[in-house]
Amino acid sequence: MTAHSANQGVAEGFWLTRQYNRLTLRQRRTLMGYVFIAPFILGFLLWWLGPAAVAGYLTFHKWNFLAAPKFVGMANFSKMIGDPILAQSLKVTIVFSVISVPLGLVFAFFLANLINAKFRFIAIFRTIYFLPSIVPAVANAILWAWLFNTEFGLINFVIRAFGGPKIGWLQDPNWVMLAFVILTVWGVGGSMIIFLAGLQGIPQIFYEAAEIDGAGRWQRMLYVTLPMMSPIIFFNLVIGFINSFQVFVSALLITNGGPQRATLFLVLHIWRTAFSSQKMGYAAVLSWLLFAILLVLSFFVFRYIGSRVYYENPGD
Amino acid sequence: MGFSEKPADYVESRRRPKSYGDIFFHWLTVFLLVFFAVVMITPFIWLLSSSLKTQINIFQYPPQLIPDPIVPENYVYALTYKPFGTYFRNTILVAGLNVIAVVFTSSFCAYGFARMRFPGRDFWFGIVMATLFLPYAVLLVPSFIVFSRLGWVDTFLPLVVPPFFGGGAFNIFLMRQFFRTIPEEIADAARIDGCSEFGVYWRIILPLSKPALITIGIFTFLFAWNDLIGPITYLRSPDNFTIAVGLASFRSQTDIHWDLQLAASTAVTLPVIALFFLAQRYFIQGVVMTGLKG
Numbered sequence: 001m002t003a004h005s006a007n008q009g010v011a012e013g014f015w016l017t018r019q020y021n022r023l024t025l026r027q028r029r030t031l032m033g034y035v036f037i038a039p040f041i042l043g044f045l046l047w048w049l050g051p052a053a054v055a056g057y058l059t060f061h062k063w064n065f066l067a068a069p070k071f072v073g074m075a076n077f078s079k080m081i082g083d084p085i086l087a088q089s090l091k092v093t094i095v096f097s098v099i100s101v102p103l104g105l106v107f108a109f110f111l112a113n114l115i116n117a118k119f120r121f122i123a124i125f126r127t128i129y130f131l132p133s134i135v136p137a138v139a140n141a142i143l144w145a146w147l148f149n150t151e152f153g154l155i156n157f158v159i160r161a162f163g164g165p166k167i168g169w170l171q172d173p174n175w176v177m178l179a180f181v182i183l184t185v186w187g188v189g190g191s192m193i194i195f196l197a198g199l200q201g202i203p204q205i206f207y208e209a210a211e212i213d214g215a216g217r218w219q220r221m222l223y224v225t226l227p228m229m230s231p232i233i234f235f236n237l238v239i240g241f242i243n244s245f246q247v248f249v250s251a252l253l254i255t256n257g258g259p260q261r262a263t264l265f266l267v268l269h270i271w272r273t274a275f276s277s278q279k280m281g282y283a284a285v286l287s288w289l290l291f292a293i294l295l296v297l298s299f300f301v302f303r304y305i306g307s308r309v310y311y312e313n314p315g316d
Numbered sequence: 317m318g319f320s321e322k323p324a325d326y327v328e329s330r331r332r333p334k335s336y337g338d339i340f341f342h343w344l345t346v347f348l349l350v351f352f353a354v355v356m357i358t359p360f361i362w363l364l365s366s367s368l369k370t371q372i373n374i375f376q377y378p379p380q381l382i383p384d385p386i387v388p389e390n391y392v393y394a395l396t397y398k399p400f401g402t403y404f405r406n407t408i409l410v411a412g413l414n415v416i417a418v419v420f421t422s423s424f425c426a427y428g429f430a431r432m433r434f435p436g437r438d439f440w441f442g443i444v445m446a447t448l449f450l451p452y453a454v455l456l457v458p459s460f461i462v463f464s465r466l467g468w469v470d471t472f473l474p475l476v477v478p479p480f481f482g483g484g485a486f487n488i489f490l491m492r493q494f495f496r497t498i499p500e501e502i503a504d505a506a507r508i509d510g511c512s513e514f515g516v517y518w519r520i521i522l523p524l525s526k527p528a529l530i531t532i533g534i535f536t537f538l539f540a541w542n543d544l545i546g547p548i549t550y551l552r553s554p555d556n557f558t559i560a561v562g563l564a565s566f567r568s569q570t571d572i573h574w575d576l577q578l579a580a581s582t583a584v585t586l587p588v589i590a591l592f593f594l595a596q597r598y599f600i601q602g603v604v605m606t607g608l609k610g
Binding site for chain 2: 040051129217
């Protein structure tokens with residue numbers, strides 16, 4: 001760097017300082033605010049809007065990743081409508097979501113009430129109930145593949161010990177969905193802890209008041225606990241739905257989408273379309289489809305369930 | 317709030333004398349607690365027990381609960397069959413960079429959202445919340461195309477660079493909620509003493525936010541340790557695999573070697589459980605903070 005340009009740099013530094021000093025307090029605050037959130041804005045443009053634009057472009061193209069993308073108009077969309085594999089994949093994902101989310105929610109709520117009891121060793125139980133939810137996904141998939149093993153798995157061993165039949169959990173398309181629901185429900189520890197914190201946040205005084213009014217155990221649950229918990233139930237419901245649309249690791253590693261595509265969850269289908277079949281354009285369309293589904297779903301959840309939630313301090 | 321909380325049973329005993337219903341309910345609760353504890357813990361015991369069996373004993377019906385003989389060598393075979401040392405190093409590198417990125421940039425952005433007032437702030441925070449509800453899977457394919465154009469496929473860059481831009485909506489949200497609980501007077505005092513806005517962030521707010529920073533640090537580390545879909549999409553050569561990808565490819569190559577697969581799975585799970593016991597408080601805090609302060 002020459003002395004000349006170095007001087008210029010210093011001069012520019014001064015120029016910037018002068019400009020900054022010229023700003024009003026309000027303008028300075030705005031500037032500083034944007035400096036602070038700049039990483040997010042940049043990241044949003046680079047890693048969200050950029051890819052979204054790419055996906056938008058690709059929806060009208062056919063691209064196998066090697067040759068140049070070829071314009072195909074609406075072909076990717078019309079292909080989507082008559083695609084039986086996509087229909088199967090949507091069916092699997094929606095059925096799983098509709099069964100596992102409410103079941104997981106009820107089970108987590110039930111467990112949270114159990115571990116909200118006051119016993120000396122309750123901390124141990126809380127830990128045990130939470131542990132399944134921190135097992136790494138890949139290890140979890142291997143563990144459950146082994147538990148559900150038809151011949152030597154523990155689950156069939158217990159069922160047969162009670163005189164039940166040998167179930168082909170991972171081979172029979174009719175049973176495999178239940179297997180996935182079971183392994184999902186086993187890992188509800190996260191929402192359970194959120195419920196537990198909510199339960200502990202309910203002022204004891206409400207229960208005492210209800211008891212004085214003659215409310216029994218069941219009525220206290222129905223008229224104190226449930227209304228007070230409704231924002232948290234709602235939160236866990238939304239998170240549960242979003243997660244249920246993202247099943248990937250267990251579907252890939254336990255069954256690889258089978259048997260007979262009975263566990264071809266949408267994300268797995270998109271992933272395979274892109275990286276096994278190299279159909280990037282069609283995969284982009286499917287990504288948009290997933291986005292649209294989640295958008296519509298969130299809209300309905302917020303519109304019809306969100307409006308029934310009781311907030312103690314609205315707008316806080 | 318943590319698991320180690322003292323039981324407050326004296327509050328209970330202050331109430332009216334116990335009826336038969338109460339006693340019944342008490343024992344029902346105890347029964348259910350123990351029953352579900354057994355249900356929750358059995359898969360772990362089964363995992364541990366199977367991982368210590370010989371190849372012959374593992375395919376035995378009825379299964380042995382306590383393996384005979386116990387074969388700890390399974391762990392040695394499993395962890396040397398594939399270069400798990402390399403996977404471990406890669407994972408630590410990715411996870412470490414992610415933690416650094418998230419701790420600093422998410423708190424930096426969150427500071428702007430939580431403690432400054434400027435036009436457009438709520439709009440941008442709305443975008444943060446929108447990205448929070450939009451899962452990673454939606455962007456998987458388009459991001460891959462962007463990263464492959466940048467020539468980043470089969471490097472760690474797609475896994476470690478994006479977190480430096482804001483550190484993820486979830487973490488910004490969490491830090492913002494935490495920052496809002498710190499009284500503004502402390503920051504004002506620093507400003508009167510001539511501290512710049514960066515100074516307030518760096519010297520006042522960050523040191524006061526250690527618990528929240530540790531919480532998001534741990535969650536970020538766990539996410540990087542467990543994540544499969546990102547690494548399996550971007551990493552191609554085995555030298556670059558993370559533990560999750562290594563374990564997944566180990567499974568596809570050792571189809572019937574359940575003993576080794578389960579030993580490797582146990583070995584991968586143990587650090588996470590150890591981390592949980594070391595930092596229980598922060599785990600619970602993290603889960604609770606995401607759920608309750610909406």
